[in-house]
Amino acid sequence: MKKTVITVVGKDTVGIIARVCTYLANNKINILDISQTIVQEYFNMMMIVDMNGSLKPFAQISSELSQIGEEIGVKILCQHEDIFDRMHRL
Amino acid sequence: MINLYEVSETNKMIEQENLDVRTITLGISLLDCCDGNLKACSEKIYEKIVTTAKDLVKTGKEIETEYGIPIVNKRISVTPVSLVGAAACRGPEDFVVLAKTLDEAAKTVGVNFIGGYSALVSKGMTKADEYLIRSIPAALSQTEYVCSSVNVGSTKCGINMDAVKLLGEIVKETAEHTADRDSLGCAKLVVFCNAPDDNPFMAGAFHGVTEEDAMINVGVSGPGVVKEALSKIRDANFEVLCETVKKTAFQITRVGQLVAKEASRRLGIPFGIIDLSLAPTPAVGDSVADILTEIGLEYAGAPGTTAALALLNDQVKKGGVMASSYVGGLSGAFIPVSEDQGMIDAVTVGALSLEKLEAMTCVCSVGLDMIAIPGSTTPATISGIIADEMAIGMVNQKTTAVRIIPVIGKEVGESVEFGGLLGHAPIMPVNPFSCEKFVSRGGRIPAPIHSFKN
Numbered sequence: 001m002k003k004t005v006i007t008v009v010g011k012d013t014v015g016i017i018a019r020v021c022t023y024l025a026n027n028k029i030n031i032l033d034i035s036q037t038i039v040q041e042y043f044n045m046m047m048i049v050d051m052n053g054s055l056k057p058f059a060q061i062s063s064e065l066s067q068i069g070e071e072i073g074v075k076i077l078c079q080h081e082d083i084f085d086r087m088h089r090l
Numbered sequence: 091m092i093n094l095y096e097v098s099e100t101n102k103m104i105e106q107e108n109l110d111v112r113t114i115t116l117g118i119s120l121l122d123c124c125d126g127n128l129k130a131c132s133e134k135i136y137e138k139i140v141t142t143a144k145d146l147v148k149t150g151k152e153i154e155t156e157y158g159i160p161i162v163n164k165r166i167s168v169t170p171v172s173l174v175g176a177a178a179c180r181g182p183e184d185f186v187v188l189a190k191t192l193d194e195a196a197k198t199v200g201v202n203f204i205g206g207y208s209a210l211v212s213k214g215m216t217k218a219d220e221y222l223i224r225s226i227p228a229a230l231s232q233t234e235y236v237c238s239s240v241n242v243g244s245t246k247c248g249i250n251m252d253a254v255k256l257l258g259e260i261v262k263e264t265a266e267h268t269a270d271r272d273s274l275g276c277a278k279l280v281v282f283c284n285a286p287d288d289n290p291f292m293a294g295a296f297h298g299v300t301e302e303d304a305m306i307n308v309g310v311s312g313p314g315v316v317k318e319a320l321s322k323i324r325d326a327n328f329e330v331l332c333e334t335v336k337k338t339a340f341q342i343t344r345v346g347q348l349v350a351k352e353a354s355r356r357l358g359i360p361f362g363i364i365d366l367s368l369a370p371t372p373a374v375g376d377s378v379a380d381i382l383t384e385i386g387l388e389y390a391g392a393p394g395t396t397a398a399l400a401l402l403n404d405q406v407k408k409g410g411v412m413a414s415s416y417v418g419g420l421s422g423a424f425i426p427v428s429e430d431q432g433m434i435d436a437v438t439v440g441a442l443s444l445e446k447l448e449a450m451t452c453v454c455s456v457g458l459d460m461i462a463i464p465g466s467t468t469p470a471t472i473s474g475i476i477a478d479e480m481a482i483g484m485v486n487q488k489t490t491a492v493r494i495i496p497v498i499g500k501e502v503g504e505s506v507e508f509g510g511l512l513g514h515a516p517i518m519p520v521n522p523f524s525c526e527k528f529v530s531r532g533g534r535i536p537a538p539i540h541s542f543k544n
Contacts, residue, residue: 007097035094046094059155077101079158081092086344088096 003032003081004051004058006065010074012043019072020047020065027061028053043074048081104159107314108376109342111349112369113163114150115290117297117305117362118142120169120206124177131178132191139166139195139204142304142359147200149356153349161349162311162511166196167295168206176218182225189229189236196235203278205295207238210285213247213534223253226260230275231267237293243283243480245487249535254480257281258473258529262496265465269498272506276495277428277460281476283483283490288363289419294456294491305362306354307419310346310410311369312338314376316402320384331385332405339366339409347414365419366410367455368402370430372513378402378423379432390425390433391442399423400453420489422455428508428515429460437516444475444518452482457491462506462515465498472496474525485538 006024008016017036024031029049036045054061062078069076103109123134143166150164168174175188189207196204207229209219226238240257243249261276268275280294287298290307297305319338323330346364354361370378379390385398403422411417425447427433436442444461451457457479476492483490497506500517507514 005092005097007101009098009101033091037094044094044098046097048091059152062155077158080156082348083157083159083345084092084097084100086348087100087341088092 002052004049005079005081005084006047006049007077008043008045008069008074010043010069012038012041013072016043016072016074017045019068020076023065023068024049027055029061101158103312103315107312107318108371108373109312109315109345110160110162111308111346112311113165113290113309114146114161114349114353115165115167115295115307115309116143116146116357116359117167117288117301117307119297119301119303120171120174121299123174126177128178128184128187131175132187135174135188135191136195139168139192140198143199143201145357149353152356153352157349159345159349163203164201165290165292165295166199166201166204167290167297168192168204169297169299170206170208170210172209172216172219172222173299175222176216179218179221182221182228185222185225186228186232189225189233192236193233202235203237203292204235205237205239205292206297207236208240208296210241211250211253212241212244212283213250215250215253223256223260226279227263227267227275230264230278237278237295239280239282239285239294239296241282241285242476243484245284245484245541246537248537249283249477249480249484251477251529251534252532254477255473255529257476258469258471261472261494262467262469265496265498272508273465273495273497274508277493277508277512279493281480281492283480284488286419286489290365291367291369291420293493301362302360304359306350306357306359307362307365308346308350308353309365309367309369309419310342311367312342313368313370313378313381315342316368317375317377317381317384320381328401332401335402335405336409339406340413343410343413361416363416363418364410364414366406366414366417366421367419368406368423370424370426371511372429372431374431377430377432378425379430379436383432389439389441390436391446395446396449396453399425399450403454420455424456424459425450425454426459427461427518428513429511430513434513434515437518444520448478448482451479451490452486456489457483459491459493460495460512460515461493462495462497462500462517463520464501464517465496466501467496467520468526470524470526470529471520473529475520477529481535
């Protein structure tokens with residue numbers, strides 16, 4: 001299973017997680033892990049998701065998530081897990 | 091499992107420190123396009139390139155989206171055209187036809203450069219090699235995407251001084267042919283010693299005759315990432331400094347390896363090599379010179395620069411080699427002037443001269459790169475500069491190159507703007523004393539004694 005990492009970074013506000021999770025649920029994307037911190041009102045979240053059941057192709061999910069990010073004032077990135085794995089694991 | 095800190099670190103490298111994959115270069119052999127008829131040869135070349143590279147740009151963009159890493163350039167390198175066109179071309183004007191074909195093919199598949207308008211003449215020139223070299227000024231002024239390179243020397247063969255003399259004239263002529271664009275043609279012409287067969291970087295990329303039919307080679311980058319890592323250890327000793335460069339180079343190269351394998355898999359074309367070069371761009375923070383200042387020099391060019399560059403180059407290789415299954419190309423730190431804001435600043439304040447750059451090329455990966463000199467510089471002087479650089483490569487068993495731009499109509503004190511990734515540069519002074527008699531002797535310089543290892 002190829003996992004995808006979704007990162008959300010930006011100023012904290014009400015409903016960020018709800019908005020992202022709703023979108024993922026509507027598109028049949030399963031969340032495997034969530035970790036999140038807030039440093040000086042700065043919201044930093046990482047989700048590991050499984051997109052195998054996704055209703056839409058990767059590029060579309062990625063651009064729609066980034067659009068949602070713009071709407072709520074945060075930056076949302078969607079990347080295959082491999083890039084992090086390769087850089088940080090032997 | 092990967093954690094939040096690691097994910098943030100990677101994304102910070104990409105977003106703030108200009109980490110990118112500089113190029114995916116698809117090498118294509120054109121040896122099966124040889125034909126005695128120019129038109130037929132030209133058609134075969136076009137067909138082969140557009141068929142082999144039809145998905146290159148699309149695939150590059152897909153990988154960019156899925157991994158969130160920019161892949162700045164998608165490029166093509168081909169078999170040296172002097173070989174491919176040898177049977178078909180009866181004069182320099184025939185080679186220009188093939189240059190235009192390459193240009194057309196590059197435009198069709200959407201790549202931003204095509205390299206391999208090249209000749210390999212380290213020992214001698216065939217008629218076709220000479221025609222191709224003589225066609226370079228016209229070819230580069232009449233095409234947009236074509237890059238040219240000529241290998242005039244090697245550790246095994248010595249230096250072909252006839253070709254060096256001719257190329258002094260050709261560089262000057264190319265500058266004159268593109269005088270209306272600040273002599274931009276010369277930015278697409280590289281003269282090499284010990285040119286590698288699998289270099290993915292332009293303008294010197296070509297697909298060597300020792301390669302497969304098609305091959306994916308990838309050039310990584312990331313001077314900004316190295317600089318940022320070093321900024322956290324400003325007072326540390328050399329051991330810590332070297333370890334930090336090595337670790338960072340490892341991380342950068344692992345990303346390059348991932349992209350290369352993925353591109354290879356999706357295109358169904360074998361993976362060749364990763365080129366471990368730190369390639370700067372004119373963007374602020376994407377500079378090799380800035381790494382040198384971070385190491386402790388006021389400006390690149392200050393005493394100590396050659397030592398600092400030697401260390402940097404070596405650690406980049408040590409870190410990168412373990413991160414990739416196959417390493418090749420040029421692999422090291424590039425030190426172009428116009429493409430690196432820190433270098434430009436160093437030249438502007440008078441810290442960096444042509445002579446110091448020459449010394450730096452003894453330990454860096456390539457050579458005198460993207461240096462603007464006065465338009466009044468004579469062809470013989472340009473040949474002398476080329477000969478010096480070739481000698482460094484020949485004796486030190488390394489690749490060296492000259493990409494120098496005599497900017498027609500401009501003198502020291504003025505500057506030139508090439509735009510985009512090619513950047514801008516102040517015109518640098520050149521030693522005014524003559525080498526006319528030296529470069530006019532004719533013949534070749536024999537291979538050095540330490541090349542006889544058999």
